[in-house]
Amino acid sequence: MDRLLLDYIPPVFQGLLEPIATTEQPEIDALWDACLSALDDQYIISATSYGITRWESILGITPKGSDTLEVRRFRIQTRLNEDLPYTWNRLSQSLSALCGDGQYHMAMTGPYELSVRLALTSKKNLDDAIEMVKRMAPANLVLVVDLLYNQHQQIAAYTHQQLSAYTHTQIRSEVMS
Template identity: 45%
Template sequence: MAREVDIIGYLPPILHEIKEIVAIANVEKPVLDSLWQQIEDTLDNQFVVTANEQGVERYEKMLKLNVLATDTIETRRFRILTRYQEQAPYTYRVLKQLLDSLLGEGQYELKRDVEAKILSVKIELTVKGMFDSVVVMLERITPQNMVLTVQLRYNQHNTLARYTHAQLAAFTHKQLREEVMS
């Protein structure tokens, strides 16, 4: 919430008792509150991380990003940040740092075969909502002479080993493979 405006507090004490002055102050208060809120929103919209719906729409329009109706504000902010991160040339180390900053450390597996010119990225299920944005970003920054493979890293045996068969029986095979197990 923006700053609270107390108009009466700015007036001399003698005017606090006049009904008309108090009524005018009460009418002006919502207008000033709205103005302060707009100022705060404008400041927040200067930065992608704090942008509200209007700010995110502005960034998407500037960057010509396609928006899905099901996207959350966090997903849309992530897509904007990934577009701003795309600045060539990329080294392997810079690519790792970029993926660390976007997905988080340990949320992906990156393999590179220089001789075969293959770049393989496996993304953890915990960040699968960002999968499409990561694919688009990697396609834009990966050299054209390299084969790019981006996949989800599904649940492995070591993830499911801590559960008993009775606990796992409540899930379908697809759920066991593709859903995050907590």
């Protein structure tokens, strides 16, 4: 919808005030756009870059340089969806939301040790998973958050000829297709 100043000036004064109205029109348009952006920034789904930056500063999230606006928006939604109480099931649900169903393994490896291993397909979410587990796990637990590296079972189907194209590090820590 166009919001032209000339439409709001009585017809008697339109000829006199037309130069003023046309020079002030860009300012009115900028003000109107700023008001719409302020409304959009109230909701994470429609927030602009400025709104996402404000949400991140409120929640104490530091964005990475390579993050897109959608990744930053997802990280904010994940942080807001973390609610108490922090239980085993709630941590499992949060990890499923972050990494995907079946893309992690969580176990108590000792009386006070929680081990969370992410699948290699979720490698990019490792830092976020570490921060989330630190926030959600009780303070008296030792936390081990790492990747589920390829094991012999996964690479046994490949021949030596096929594996010779990769380094040992790639065989261990890259997704084999």
